[in-house]
Amino acid sequence: MGTNHQKWMERALQQAQDSFGQGGLPIGSVLVRHLKNGEDVLIGEGHNQRVQEGDPIAHGEMDCLRKAGRQRTYRDTTIYTTLSPCMMCTGTIVQFRIPRVVIGENRNFGGNEEFLRGQGVEVVILDDEKCAALMARFIAERPDVWNEDIGEE
Numbered sequence: 001m002g003t004n005h006q007k008w009m010e011r012a013l014q015q016a017q018d019s020f021g022q023g024g025l026p027i028g029s030v031l032v033r034h035l036k037n038g039e040d041v042l043i044g045e046g047h048n049q050r051v052q053e054g055d056p057i058a059h060g061e062m063d064c065l066r067k068a069g070r071q072r073t074y075r076d077t078t079i080y081t082t083l084s085p086c087m088m089c090t091g092t093i094v095q096f097r098i099p100r101v102v103i104g105e106n107r108n109f110g111g112n113e114e115f116l117r118g119q120g121v122e123v124v125i126l127d128d129e130k131c132a133a134l135m136a137r138f139i140a141e142r143p144d145v146w147n148e149d150i151g152e153e
Contacts, residue, residue: 044068
C-alpha cells in the first residue's frame with residue numbers, strides 16, 4: 001500500500017478548486033486503490049456539487065464515489081478529502097468499509113474523526129494549509145451557502 005498522501009491530496013485540492021471556480025463549495029475528494037505490487041491507482045475523483053447541481057447530497061466524497069462507480073470491494077482503498085467528512089459522508093465511508101480516510105484539514109469543520117476511528121477506520125489528518133485557506137476563504141465570502149451546507153440557519 002502506498003502512502004503518497006500529498007500527491008493524492010493535491011489531486012483532491014484541484015477538485016476543490018474546480019468547484020470553487022464554479023461557485024460551489026470547495027471540497028474535493030479522490031478514491032485510490034492500493035495494488036499488491038505497491039502501486040496506487042486512481043479509481044474516482046469528484047467535488048462538492050450541491051450548488052451546481054441543486055442536489056443536497058452531492059458532497060465531495062459522494063460525487064467521488066459516484067464517479068468511481070460500483071466497486072466489488074473498497075477494502076484496499078483510501079479516500080482523500082480536503083475537508084473532514086460530514087456525518088453523511090462518514091456513514092458512507094463506514095458503510096462501504098473504506099479502511100482509511102486522509103483529511104486535508106479539519107480546522108474549518110470537523111468532529112467525525114473519533115466516530116470513524118471507533119468504527120475501525122484509520123484517520124490521517126494532514127492539516128494542509130492550502131486546503132484550510134481555500135475553505136476559510138469560501139466561508140468568509142459565502143457564509144450563507146456554507147451555513148446551508150452544514151445545516152445552520
